[in-house]
Amino acid sequence: MSESPLPTFSIEKVYLKDLSVEVPNAPEVFLSTEAPTVEVNINSAARPVQDGLFEVVLTVTITARIKDKTVFLVETAQAGVFQIRNVPQADMGPLLGIACPNTLFPYARETISTVTSRAGFQPVILAPMSFENIYQQQAEQLKAQQGSKPN
Secondary structure, X not given: OOOOOOOEEEEEEEEEEEEEEEOOOOOHHHHOOOOOEEEEEEEEEEEEEEOOEEXXXXXXXXXXXXXXXXXXXXXXEEEEEEEEEOOOHHHHHHHHHHXXXXXXXXXXXXXXXXXXXXXXXXXXXXOOOOHHHHHHHHHHHHHHHHHOOOO
C-alpha cells in the first residue's frame, strides 16, 4: 500500500513588491480643515513561479479626496511566495485566493498605516477583510462571464 505525500502549505518569502505615494496638492492640502473621503480598493492575483511555488500579490490602493482634489494616493503591492504541494486542484483556488491574501494582509495594513503617517496624514488603519467573501464574489463573476460567452 503506497501512501500519498502529505499536503504542504508554507510561506517561503514575504516582500514588498511595489509602493507608491503621491501627495499631488501639497502643501496646500495640509491647510484644509475638511475631512477627506477615503476610498479603499483591494485585489489579489496569483501565478505559478516554479513547480509547487506560487507568487501571490495583494494590491491595496488608498485614495483620499476633498471634493474633486486628491489629498493623497497610496498603492502597495504586498507579495509572497508560497509553497503548495500535494493539494487537490479543487483546494488550490481557496488557498491562493483566501489563505495567501489573509497571510499578506497584515503586512499591507502596516505599510499603508506607516506610509500615510509619514506622508503627513493621520494613519489609515485598514479594517479586517473577508477574503473568503471576495473570493466567492470573484468566482461568481467568473462563472457569469463564462456563462455569457458564445460557444
